[in-house]
Amino acid sequence: MIKNIYKIFLMTLVVYCLSAEIYEYNYSFKDAVFTQKTGYMLVEIPGCMQIGVEGEPLLPNYPVKILLPPGETLENAEIIINKSKKYPLMLPLLPKQADRPLSWGISEGGFIKNEKVYILDQYMTKNINVSVQWFRGAGIVTGTIDPLTYFPKTGNVELAESMTLKITTRNKVSTPKISHSHQRILQKMLQNPEVLSQYPINSTVDLERMLIITSPAFKSAFNRLKDHYLKYGIVTQVIDSMDVELSDIAGRDWQEKARNIIRELYLSEGLDYVLIGGDNIPYRGLSCNVLSGGDFVSSDNIPADLYYAALDGTWDANLNNIFGEYNDTTGFDEADLFPELAVGRMPVSTLEELNNMISKSIRYQAEPVIGDLNKQTFFGEFLYKDPWSLASDYLELLIGVHDDNGYTTQGLPGYIRTYKWYDSSDTNSVWSFTTVKQELAKGTSFVHHDGHANFSYMMKFYTNQINDSDFTTVNGIDHTTPLFFSHGCNCGGFDYSRCIASRLMSGPFIAVGGIFNSRYGWFNEGQTEGPSIHLHREFENAIYGLGFYQFGWALTVSKIATAPWVTAMGQWEQNALRWNFYTINILGDPAMHIFT
Template sequence: MNKIAIILAILLFLPSISLAKDKMEIKYSFSQPVLKKIMCNNILYDEVYLEKSSTYGNSGEPALPAYPSYILLPQGKYVKKINAFAGEKISLGKGYNLMPVEKSIPLGSEKIFPFKNFNLNVYPGKIFTEIGTYSFRGYNILVLAIHPVQYIPSSGEIFYYKEITIEVELCEGKVNPLFRGVEKDKKEVVKKVDNPEVLNTYKTNDLSQSYELLIITNKKLESNFNELKEYKESRGIKTIVEKIEDIGYDADKLRDYIRNAYINYGIEYVLLGGDIDIIPAKMLWVYGLDENVDPYETFMPTDLYYACLDGTFNYDKDDKWGEPTDGENGKDVDLIAEVYVGRACVNSLQEAKNFVEKTIEYDKTKIDEIYLNEICLAGEYLGDYGIASYGGNYLEQLIGECNDDGYSTKGIPLSYNITKLYDGEDGYWNKEDILNVINRGTHMIHHLGHSSTNYNMRLMPEDVEGLENNKYCLIYSQGCYAGAFDYDDCMAEYLTKSENGAFACIMNARYGFFWSYRTDGDSQRYHREFVDAIFGEKIFSIGKANQDSKEDNLYLINRSMMRWCYYQLNLFGDPSINLHVNSPPEKPQKPAGSNKGRIKNEYSFSTFAIDAEGDAIYYKWNWGDGNVSDWIGPFIANETVNATHSWEKRGIYIVKVIAKDEYGGISEWSEPASISIPIFRENIFLKILEAIFKLMNLL
């Protein structure tokens, strides 16, 4: 979440925070949950929604909202014990039949599973779940899922707590060795936690030398990536290129090297310049629960291992790296990234040349290029699962503000030209449709459908080789195995190493997962948060946006297949590249000015709007009396501007303002201000005196 979103969340939920030497408290306040009816399999269920919360629980259990808690611990302090104290308990009534948590199903499956029976007295029967303590660049963060809403299946009663206080008892420990204490780290952690005031307990340092991007490749491909280095440095991004031969073809040695570069050089991004045969990948073991089938488990290649640099990923020293107890002292493995990692899955000089040229060409694209406004959503038929039968129903959640499934994301603005390729009852789209989309020039493609290592978006490798586009795209797909780069080749590799196609892809190393009868699928969670990172949180770096989508879902890591998806979503592309998103200005500040006035007198109101790219801003004022100004400007972004208006009639008028950047991106309307214009009755006595004085002057 970005800083402004955090501030709003703090104001909304009113957490009260106190810090003592040996303990800290955070108080969370909750609004009343909203109840809705939903029909599923001809059964009428109830659903519970709580603002800024998400569905939590195992498949078949009552679907209840959980609230995310990210608590920054003081420097050198660790968790000794966690206590929770519930405030006023409020019943919402009895007789409710809660919708169960849906099944997590591989995208290739067409099997339908029945719901479980509820078998506990109270769900979830506890106030919080401890997810774990994780570290971001030496800042220790306790992650909890808070359960303000409870359910009694026997009576159907739902109740909630208006307030919950989390008390964390602290103990002394060592300062995290990955703590750098630089200003840019401090700015990032503010966006991640509920209690940023604890930052005052962390010391600050300066690095003697600082780089932003580390590229690791081999001797054969070094010249290609040196070209990328030269380009990056011409854009002000200080870059190092290192050879795997000097480090050693070993995932653990490579992780140690990246950790040292992070500490000593201040790197933020890592580009792995080679396929798995050139740059090794760590194979992590992952396990997930599905409904009425054997649990899924597998080993998968994940570059998350090189991004999350704290501690070990194999505490018990068995052959299964990445178990939830494989972190330091048998705790969870590190899941918050110190650096942001992408991979160029290339083997030859020509493939490396293609990748580098596409990366540079995209980065050089001017923001006013027409094709940057083109986005495609491609959804396929998934099986007979009610609302979840068609991928298009999921992809619609990527557009605009979406509050579906109990959480909020901000997606693709309606100002974009969105092409929708959706399977439906009226027919299916075919590969010629998606080939036309790519060849004519499309900025982003979001896909949900069946895939494999050599099949994605209804394309095969030979189709990719025949692409003719010279305007390159980003592709995000929820399909199975399209990003399995431990196989000979996968579709993500074909799309990024070919002469045309994509400059970057984000794809799954193994199965993608959706939910039957509901759109709150595990893969969908990450997809929505990725789009929200770009358009909601204004995170334009692809690598950072991909990781943000994971960390926003960290409090759900133990839900169904969430860990599976957390591990497998790899970036095939340069993580430091910024998306050319003509992001609209943020909503202007509420107009500031008089709240009372007189007829025909002019009154001034002021506002300002933040624009992430620093574009010039225009404003349009609605004065509430039928008068709306033309676009006024341009003005410098973030600069306070003034406008004046007079009203002709008595009344209370609503004043609001909207902003537009120089490329046409339009904000939301501001919060309204009001001004009251009463009619002042004329004083007859004063009128008589005025007439007498005029008469005397004539005499």
Template sequence: MEKRTKFIYKKWQAIFLGIFLIITFFSTISNADIINVEEKLQLSYYFESPNIESIDIAGNSYDRVTLPDCLPAGEIGEPMIPSKGIYILLPPETEDLNIKIIQKEKQDLGPGFFIEPMGKPIPISAVKNNFLPEPDENIYSSDELYPGNSYTKIGVYNFRGYQILVLLLHPMQYIPLTGELFYYKNIEVEIDLINGKEINDLYRGFSRDRAEVIKKVDNPQISFEYKENSKATMDEYELLILTTDSFKDGFTPLKTIHDESGTPTIIKTLTDVGSSELEDIRNYIKDAYTNWGIDYVLIGGDEDIFPAPILWVYGLDEETWPYEDFMPSDIYYACLDGPYNFDGDGKWGEPTDGEGGGDVDLFADVYVGRACVSDLTEVNNFVTKTVTYLSRDPEDEYLSNACFVGEYLGDHGIASWGGNYLDQIIDGSSDDGYTTVGINATDYNIDKLYDRDYEGNYWPPSEIINRIENGVHFINHLGHSSYDYNMRLINYDVDLLSNSDLCFIYSQGCMAGGFDEGDCIAEHFTVKTTSGAFAGIWNARYGFFWSESTDGDSQRFQREFWDAIFGENLPELGKANHDSKEDNIPIIGRSMIRWCFYQTNLFGDPSINILEPGGNTAPESPNTPNGPTNGLPYISYTFETSTTDPDGDELLYKWDWGDGEISNWMGPYESDEIVEQKHKWSEKGNYEIKVKAKDELGAETDWSEPLIVKISFSRYHTRQYSNFRLFNILHVFFHQFF
């Protein structure tokens, strides 16, 4: 008996040793593959014929050249040559090793062109006209190609764990000395990849994350190489309200209405964080993002109560170049990947402050807004206004009213009038080489309050007051501002407003959103009373435009914001605000783009959907799930459902599997599309499967009628299940130790 025992022991010892050697062998091969095996990505881009027109700037003749969906990215005084920003999704666990650009179908446009130089960004508060664009003589007297290189690598950024490579292609080349100009109709991009990079800690595997990244990149099919995780716990939330202990109860009515309307919300305080340090707050948001599945964060507190990251940025003021400034920016709480002060100095947000000395993270993992409240009265004011807007009848007539407020900016040619910029937001525009969808004049009552068109070229403060009091949904503004002055109103004027039809304001004015400098006028609009605005976007420091051009840096963010709302179907304020930033990442190094990227803070609840005139009809309740009604534990079964959205909106689905697990919102799917989802149970019992749907605007259905599924064992299946469990135990054992 003892000999047999020893024999069995030695036999098992030999088996384990053999398995160990096999695993070690294949692990060695695998490691070699990680070092040596390369993959390749290939993408193609086509460029239409450029548009070239002769222009006159202060008596100087230039040629202005534009390419569809391309944008100028140079420095001040350099030729304004259009380039194309591209967003390439890298496969999981890879990094780019080499980038190759293949240019095809060269098109010569001839010599003799004198290309317009890049202009100087002008603070919107500037009154002097000494900002005419001037050619850089060192470049314009050169016989070398400009920009010369075929592409510029902007960086690799992470969005919810998906790696996005951002490049700037240069399809057009220019020889300044001779004026020769040519471009390539086709450009192929080849990227050699190397394996071995770990999946980012921020990767959650949610289908809704995949649905979002698909909208951001040029090669969405790669997203399906990232493994999806459809499971979620019962502690899933979409909105985190982060405030102080004394304000917590004041935000409860806002949590209640969000919970009732299908946006699960949780309120936490700095006590829960355990600190008021910036990094600790950001890490807490990361944990909530990872463990609760949040998409939105509402910060409940002014800068002196709930700290705001103060980022450093390099730029230009009215008189001096270079110029630098510090500004409050909540993007630090939104973009969660890597550090924002890599070198440990006092300048957070430098372009070398990201991981390994690279750029800081610029893609938002969560969408952030701030209620700049200083006491319970202001909390109640903010919550009352937000709840009021969320409760509005979509049929209210005032929701169709949109006001455009433009001022005289100085003697700057076409840029002299704010109205010339704002006109690009009405019905959209393809001016300045890029296309954005705007506010449709067919759906909205467009009201222009422009100095350009007003008698005497100056409208008085009473004009904007009357419009707010009479009810206006959107206000778009471009004009002079300061910390306590905006749209020709001062703080006192705003506090006297009594409108019950609340508005949203987007202003390019300077410093009106500088909430670190006392109570700025944006705070008076949003938290000081129960009137005024329910939300808005204002600049923390200078807003910027360009002399002799409507291609202003601040203008790009305002145009892209409304394009997100109406063109990209991103009606949530937080998403739209950050989308306007991400659309400008390819030119983040241009003049004041980074400045504007940092400073355009959202004052308001980031999860709010802009209400559409005439309302939005909720989808019909989904059909009872269809699938097997009997099954075994640990075996995956497929179930399907569908529903119809009366407005034809895309739909998201959430599954309740009856065992305590509820899926994330899955999708998007087309209306009437049959949707499949798999699930397996670990215990015997009867389970009720239910499903609900919501459209892209947030209108949600009730749960469907349930399908009852019986999970049970038979004697045979019990033995089979025991063997299955033994196999799993051995599998885990070998995985852990070998």
């Protein structure tokens, strides 16, 4: 049953500048739909995502993306409720269920509900959770606000129809210049893009720049890619691992020295892309802990090239050699959630494999197979029985415009021909590895996969089943070498010897590049929201909604768009979205132009 409570109004954002250091932003929540679901209620508001702690009530949260004026940083933020109204609920609010890795079974506890919370007079939560993140020197207040208060004992909710976000700033010495291309990124992301006019333009940046870091044995092989990109206005510099090792630049280990070199070039020359070439180039492992249905998942070693892309801070503020930590209680957070660069990795161990990847990238861009560019293929698996979870329900959100789950994304437009292979139950498998081979042989520009995977298994086949002879027409000439995006666990674990994604990338045929998880990929049981699909939707929106066609920038923009939710209530305590934010990497050339 759906009950419309309010006459529909557009949510508006009005800015009042009270002084040089205090700013107020008004939010109006005049729409609400009360929906009954499985014996519980949801309060849904346009633009708000349902957020909650596992087993506790789901509440609508609205994202904040406010640009601070140049030379200022965040001192304090508070919410003022101007007008509110109480409404009775027919049923209790739906409790948040577990986020689960795709390779796990369902949580042993089944349906999760913290009964102690549901007898409280008032469910106490923070109505604001924001911090300042930095993108190329510009401070952005990001996070979420919650317009709903829940009174479980009486079964009422109170909706703040009008709220004011009051931001107090203090002076910061530097006043950055932002290039036109990076202003374009912010223009499409911010709730107050008019503040961009206060930032000076960096008019000296007229070319894009890429840094390639590789092994001494591979260094000269990248000259082909360097020459290719120079034709398109991308200036490329190649250094090897010994250049990093012998550099005078500061750093506790190789990874920190490499990041400091990247940061220095970014600050002095305006770097845009970093390409890591070779299996032997070290990665930085990041730390994350996830509570999932009573299970605790923890790692201090999630392979994450985000470390080389997000350049503010050190990722180890407390100097304990554990990177990307956070504290649920204090708000301590070492992560930089607004990456400045687009980073990719070519996971190769031999010169032959490297030449394969370089050749495929150049051919894909210089000699596209026109007949394949408007075709994309979807492979969805049956995920779990209880609650019933089908990959098709998630993957369908990548097609067309969707405002499901509180955020809007533009997916594949109507002119893209889609080929769908969806399992509908655990006993009705409609596709296999043979199907995958046949579909690739017909030609497709992009493969989207949601299903179970591991280091040597993905899309219902194992690494040792991949034979180049089965894919000779997927060569970039007869048919294009497609891009891949998989939600599967561990399949992009490039730190393991020959993970399955690396095998797809490094051969002479099959894939030109892909986005994969180096560790677990996560989804929400029985829903159509979850960490993996959220980032995937924002990736498609970056391409088709915002017009970012470089492979690496599409992923970077998707992470910037997702950043406010990473520290939201529920995500902050469960952290599955943070885990996916860390673990998702590009295997391939980040500067490659995606044809659509």
